[in-house]
Amino acid sequence: MSPNPRNDVTAPLPVTVIGGYLGAGKTTLVNNLLANPEGRRFAVLVNDFGAVNVDAALIAEHDGDTMALTNGCICCSIVDGFADTLQTLRDRRSDFDHVLIEVSGVGDPWKVAQWGRTPGFALDAVVVLASADTIVDQADDLYIGDTIHAQLRQADVVVVTKLDLVTTARANEIRAWLTTATDATIVDGPASLPLLVGPRARGTSDPIGHPEHxxxxxxxxxxxxxxxxxxxxxxxxxxxxxxxxxxxxxxxxxxxxxxxxxxxxxxxxxxxxxxxxxxxxxxxxxxxxxxxxxxx
Ligand SMILES: Nc1nc2c(ncn2[C@@H]2O[C@H](COP(=O)(O)OP(=O)(O)O)[C@@H](O)[C@H]2O)c(=O)[nH]1
Ligand SMILES: [Mg+2]
Ligand SMILES: [Zn+2]
The missing domain is CATH 3.30.1220.10 (CobW-like, C-terminal domain)
Structure with a gap:
């Protein structure tokens, strides 16, 4: 068998950050990637800001590891816990080929992505999910609109989810609207790994705070x-x-x-x-x- 360059343990571990508002389909996407891993062993980090990490329980069994980050939001309140988890991944470099981070729905994907620039890691892309049936209303919302717009602006790739819930005409409107809201590459869900990975992090953005939920x-x-x-x-x-x-x-x-x-x-x-x-x-x-x- 020819050596798999992905298994080069001296290479930085690629990191894909998956964001998008509450219920946009992040865990579903993670499970789709795990079901079609294309030979990669993933470490999955999931952040639910409650004391109980429901998402970690909903993530399918896979060859790698799922690590739950609980009791705070990774973009603002559990920085130490997150740093420890990254150290664990560095120590276990040979067990993994790729890191997926599911950010909590209100979290700031770009802020989390900055961790992907620390030694031992390589930020691959910030993927933000936009739910076709709700994204435009959410972007207009008085309370969460700023969060939604910032998430979209910060993305390298935007995946449009729940296209099955809207008409073809509406789907076209959403895609057109998204091109005004972000410079990201826009792809239709369900998105497979090749569409999401590959070095394309642009790395220009403004960090956002987010409202209390x-x-x-x-x-x-x-x-x-x-x-x-x-x-x-x-x-x-x-x-x-x-x-x-x-x-x-x-x-x-x-x-x-x-x-x-x-x-x-x-x-x-x-x-x-x-x-x-x-x-x-x-x-x-x-x-x-x-x-x-x-x-x-
Ligand atoms: N109709 C439809 N439902 C979806 C799709 N993707 C996710 N969902 C549903 O949306 C809900 C939230 O999905 P989840 O992946 O947990 O979202 P998260 O909160 O962003 O992690 C679940 O009931 C999913 O089954 C989709 O493409 N179409
Ligand atoms: Mg989830
Ligand atoms: Zn936060």
């Missing part, structure tokens, strides 16, 4: 019925932007996914993770607490 962890009772769960999920306050996790309903593990107004409950195999609910900056805290209390 409230994260709540909910551990429902084990005797919850599917109907109760469904009703509760449907009654979520409008400020709840994202709900995710694996819980028991009718004694069966189910994956709960809600993004904006869309939601689904699907059978899955365990283990259960509890639920994480993320509410936007304009949150009625009492209403949110009352809603959460209904399930506790």
């Amino acid at each position: 409230a994260t709540s962890f909910i551990s429902p009772p084990d005797d919850l019925s599917r109907t109760q769960l469904q009703t509760w999920l449907r009654d979520r306050p409008a400020s709840v932007l994202r709900v995710k996790g694996v819980v028991l309903a009718d004694a069966q593990p189910v994956l709960v996914q809600a993004v904006g107004a869309r939601d689904e409950i699907t059978n899955t195999t365990g283990p259960t993770t509890g639920l994480v609910a993320i509410a936007g900056p304009a949150t009625d805290r009492d209403g949110l607490d009352r809603w959460i209390a209904r399930l506790r």
